[in-house]
Amino acid sequence: MGREGEVVAELARDFERENPGVHVRVQQIPWTAAHEKLLTAHVGGATPDIAQLGNTWVPEFVALDALERLDARIARSAVVQGSGYFPGIWATNVVNGGTFGIPWYVDTRVIFYRKDLLARAGYPVPPATWPEWRAAMEAIKKQVGKDRFAIFLPTNEWAQPVILGMQNGSPLLKDGARYAAFSDTSFRRAFEFYTALFRDGLAPVAGNNDVANVYQEFERGLFAMYITGPWNIGEFSRRLPASMRGKWATAPLPGPTGGASAVSMAGGSSLVVFDKSPHKAEAWKLVEFLSRPEQQVRFYALTGDLPARLESWRDSSLAGNEYARAFYDQLGRVLPMPQVPEWELIATKVFDYAERTIRGGVPPERALKGLDEEVNRILEKRRWMLARGTGKPAPRAD
Amino acid sequence: MSGRVGTVAGVTGAEVVNAPLPTVAAPARSGRRRLRDGGLENPRAALAFALPALALIAVFFFLPVAAAFLLSFTDFDIYAVSNFDNVRVVGFGNYAQLLKTPLFWTALKNTFYFVLVGGPLSLAVSLGAALLVNARTVRFKPFFRTVYFAPVVTTLVAVAIVWRYLYHPRYGLLNYVLGAFGVDPVNWLGDPRWAMPAIILMAVWKGFGYNMVIFIAGLQSIPDELYEAARIDGASATQQFRNVTLPMLWPTLLFVSVITMIGYFQLFAEPYVMTQGGPLKSTLSVVLYMYEEGFRWWRMGFAAAIAFVLFAIILLATLFQLWLKKRRGE
Numbered sequence: 001m002g003r004e005g006e007v008v009a010e011l012a013r014d015f016e017r018e019n020p021g022v023h024v025r026v027q028q029i030p031w032t033a034a035h036e037k038l039l040t041a042h043v044g045g046a047t048p049d050i051a052q053l054g055n056t057w058v059p060e061f062v063a064l065d066a067l068e069r070l071d072a073r074i075a076r077s078a079v080v081q082g083s084g085y086f087p088g089i090w091a092t093n094v095v096n097g098g099t100f101g102i103p104w105y106v107d108t109r110v111i112f113y114r115k116d117l118l119a120r121a122g123y124p125v126p127p128a129t130w131p132e133w134r135a136a137m138e139a140i141k142k143q144v145g146k147d148r149f150a151i152f153l154p155t156n157e158w159a160q161p162v163i164l165g166m167q168n169g170s171p172l173l174k175d176g177a178r179y180a181a182f183s184d185t186s187f188r189r190a191f192e193f194y195t196a197l198f199r200d201g202l203a204p205v206a207g208n209n210d211v212a213n214v215y216q217e218f219e220r221g222l223f224a225m226y227i228t229g230p231w232n233i234g235e236f237s238r239r240l241p242a243s244m245r246g247k248w249a250t251a252p253l254p255g256p257t258g259g260a261s262a263v264s265m266a267g268g269s270s271l272v273v274f275d276k277s278p279h280k281a282e283a284w285k286l287v288e289f290l291s292r293p294e295q296q297v298r299f300y301a302l303t304g305d306l307p308a309r310l311e312s313w314r315d316s317s318l319a320g321n322e323y324a325r326a327f328y329d330q331l332g333r334v335l336p337m338p339q340v341p342e343w344e345l346i347a348t349k350v351f352d353y354a355e356r357t358i359r360g361g362v363p364p365e366r367a368l369k370g371l372d373e374e375v376n377r378i379l380e381k382r383r384w385m386l387a388r389g390t391g392k393p394a395p396r397a398d
Numbered sequence: 399m400s401g402r403v404g405t406v407a408g409v410t411g412a413e414v415v416n417a418p419l420p421t422v423a424a425p426a427r428s429g430r431r432r433l434r435d436g437g438l439e440n441p442r443a444a445l446a447f448a449l450p451a452l453a454l455i456a457v458f459f460f461l462p463v464a465a466a467f468l469l470s471f472t473d474f475d476i477y478a479v480s481n482f483d484n485v486r487v488v489g490f491g492n493y494a495q496l497l498k499t500p501l502f503w504t505a506l507k508n509t510f511y512f513v514l515v516g517g518p519l520s521l522a523v524s525l526g527a528a529l530l531v532n533a534r535t536v537r538f539k540p541f542f543r544t545v546y547f548a549p550v551v552t553t554l555v556a557v558a559i560v561w562r563y564l565y566h567p568r569y570g571l572l573n574y575v576l577g578a579f580g581v582d583p584v585n586w587l588g589d590p591r592w593a594m595p596a597i598i599l600m601a602v603w604k605g606f607g608y609n610m611v612i613f614i615a616g617l618q619s620i621p622d623e624l625y626e627a628a629r630i631d632g633a634s635a636t637q638q639f640r641n642v643t644l645p646m647l648w649p650t651l652l653f654v655s656v657i658t659m660i661g662y663f664q665l666f667a668e669p670y671v672m673t674q675g676g677p678l679k680s681t682l683s684v685v686l687y688m689y690e691e692g693f694r695w696w697r698m699g700f701a702a703a704i705a706f707v708l709f710a711i712i713l714l715a716t717l718f719q720l721w722l723k724k725r726r727g728e
Contacts, residue, residue, distance in 0.1 A: 042480075063480065209562070341476055355676070355677065359677060359678045385484065
């Protein structure tokens with residue numbers, strides 16, 4: 001998918017050379033169309049042998065009985081072992097006790113910040129706890145004035161409020177993901193912390209569409225901090241002018257009390273084998289090939305996607321990248337999203353309701369009550385299926 | 399789903415409105431009589447000719463519409479894709495739920511806003527442009543016709559990217575020009591109050607050329623003698639417009655207004671590309687809402703219910719316009 005699709009064709013050629021008789025046909029799909037396309041393929045019985053799957057989609061495809069359970073193959077494998085991966089990332093591929101995907105590359109959120117602006121405000125070292133963070137933002141705001149801001153949190157992204165909630169100990173969903181838990185104190189406190197940043201002018205009330213060019217604005221100092229993902233290491237390095245070198249850095253997210261509370265989300269892509277594939281053995285071989293540390297390093301060099309295997313990070317190209325280090329630290333403290341097919345829909349509802357508070361002035365408590373009601377309605381079908389005993393796919397013997 | 403609803407309404411709209419165009423009606427009537435005579439002699443042949451088209455329409459139109467209608471009474475969703483046992487028949491549950499969903503009312507309100515403000519505006523701009531391009535004193539008529547028509551055939555995505563820059567709160571041309579008159583910068587696409595006007599402006603700009611061409615055709619079919627007679631009677635330009643142009647253009651105007659209204663009710667691409675329905679759902683249209691429910695979240699049963707509610711609304715609105723026409727005709 002996306003750029004990965006172009007690159008993997010190159011890796012696949014080497015795989016074919018190693019395995020004469022196996023031919024790999026690569027099909028590229030843009031990310032925006034991938035979900036629809038794979039679902040339709042499943043309905044039409046035309047799924048590929050192997051695919052890259054966003055790891056938040058894994059539970060959904062497991063619920064559809066579309067994926068091959070991989071535990072037995074992992075047990076026999078010399079290449080793929082759960083212990084060789086970031087634990088939080090590996091966990092995203094485990095649904096109801098079965099492993100259905102092998103992490104390929106990882107994604108999480110950290111802070112990209114302007115070293116010079118933070119230092120001028122009295123923070124040569126980025127903040128580690130929420131109170132420090134808030135104080136730092138206020139100090140920056142005082143420095144930069146009315147038209148500039150301390151942090152950019154796009155109002156149309158759900159990751160930021162969800163991560164802050166998880167940091168504060170919210171499970172997001174409760175009772176076996178049967179009901180929403182957004183009105184509970186842990187999430188509500190985080191939600192209040194988040195929405196107050198807009199109310200107090202520390203963050204601009206703007207979505208991604210309102211800021212035409214994030215890189216230019218970062219350079220101009222419209223905001224000093226930005227929570228975003230690994231793809232922006234490459235983008236920031238490429239697009240910021242030479243004069244900006246040394247003026248920006250990345251840092252793990254602060255947490256309510258710092259330390260272990262400073263979690264982020266476990267994102268990324270996994271390699272999966274489809275249940276209906278007639279070439280499961282060969283598909284698994286390709287998974288193993290792409291999971292080799294040296295292939296992961298090569299993949300990183302070609303795409304900038306961060307490898308999921310711990311071993312690959314010892315390679316000099318990664319160990320020497322100062323911007324990747326924050327991601328390595330952060331990846332040691334990541335939590336998966338709730339593993340239910342409805343999660344993607346629920347996630348968009350989170351920013352819908354956050355926007356109501358941020359732009360519409362709805363009090364947080366009322367917004368969260370509305371959010372809970374809507375999410376509970378979305379989960380109604382899931383509750384019905386669990387009650388009927390069909391919600392969990394029966395673990396199949398491999 | 400949007401396409402399907404569109405065709406339903408499109409077909410009824412076009413058929414009904416095409417009939418009263420006066421210039422076409424007279425020759426068609428005599429032609430039809432002759433055809434009917436032949437048809438009576440050999441009705442089976444006529445049926446044979448019509449059958450392939452009927453079969454195609456049945457398979458690709460009526461069948462899916464019927465299936466979607468049945469779907470709207472179930473909770474067909476992602477779970478049902480894997481196992482059909484997971485479908486529940488919910489009766490009018492989807493419709494009841496829809497009417498209770500604030501987001502649907504928001505989408506409906508936005509859509510009516512777009513139709514009631516954007517529709518008339520689009521008609522006025524098209525008619526104005528047609529009058530200008532058709533004016534006797536204007537030179538290079540084909541050039542202007544082409545220029546005004548160009549946005550219609552331009553890809554919407556390309557247009558949207560350019561307009562996003564025009565609307566940019568800091569560097570946009572629009573705010574730059576307004577700034578010259580001392581107007582404070584407006585966050586066009588980022589402010590819930592301005593996003594819909596911004597979408598309307600773009601949609602009108604993008605679409606007025608199409609109606610303009612139809613209006614030009616209508617204007618050119620008005621006999622010059624009428625204007626001559628009016629001038630001899632001493633009518634001013636405004637009087638000529640009100641008493642000659644408008645009445646003669648009435649059938650065209652009605653056709654264009656019905657087609658425009660039907661099209662505007664199906665607002666989708668502009669907000670989909672420009673704002674994704676935001677900010678604060680201020681540009682979420684009914685079709686965009688239906689698309690998201692159906693194809694993004696796979697809640698097909700619910701999405702089908704939205705489709706049929708929209709169909710009913712468009713049908714009612716079209717009937718209302720035709721009723722208006724009838725009342726005026728009598």
